[in-house]
Amino acid sequence: MTEPQPFSPKSVALLEEIRKKYPTGRAALMPALYVAQEEFGWLRPEALKAVAEFLGLPEMTVRSTATFYSMYRHRKAGRNVIRLCTNVSCMVLGAGTLKGVLGNVYGLAPGGTSPDGRFSLEVADCIGACGKGPAMIVNDDLHTGLDAKKILEVLENYK
Numbered sequence: 509m510t511e512p513q514p515f516s517p518k519s520v521a522l523l524e525e526i527r528k529k530y531p532t533g534r535a536a537l538m539p540a541l542y543v544a545q546e547e548f549g550w551l552r553p554e555a556l557k558a559v560a561e562f563l564g565l566p567e568m569t570v571r572s573t574a575t576f577y578s579m580y581r582h583r584k585a586g587r588n589v590i591r592l593c594t595n596v597s598c599m600v601l602g603a604g605t606l607k608g609v610l611g612n613v614y615g616l617a618p619g620g621t622s623p624d625g626r627f628s629l630e631v632a633d634c635i636g637a638c639g640k641g642p643a644m645i646v647n648d649d650l651h652t653g654l655d656a657k658k659i660l661e662v663l664e665n666y667k
């Protein structure tokens with residue numbers, strides 16, 4: 509008897525597309541990890557195991573890749589994930605203040621989740637919007653030109 513498939517049919521379709529697109533399982537690993545993260549919200553051990561099985565890779569290969577890159581989550585996240593850039597340009601433009609605002613208003617610390625589960629906060633090295641900082645990505649949405657007022661207005665749209 510085979511084990512139950514841990515992925516939804518939608519994720520299985522995506523994984524099959526990815527597997528066809530790349531020449532080896534190893535080459536397909538990073539996009540496959542994104543699919544797993546989307547499916548489960550974070551890369552829990554069962555998700556890593558499922559990716560390894562799906563791609564025919566050793567679990568250790570999958571685990572070491574997943575833990576090397578900061579965009580993969582290894583803890584359960586809140587309903588909305590904030591990635592706040594704290595690299596030099598954004599820091600000069602006020603990212604430190606924004607980090608303080610997120611702590612005061614939502615009880616968020618880097619790597620943590622608000623007590624109500626609404627937000628998780630990750631700090632990012634650079635999200636490619638250096639000229640328009642401070643910047644953050646919430647889920648898949650980029651927000652730039654933030655200040656203490658604007659960040660709260662933006663986050664009001666994420667329940």
Ligand code: FES
Nearest residue numbers: 593598635637638
């Ligand atoms: S330094 Fe913040 S987006 Fe590049």
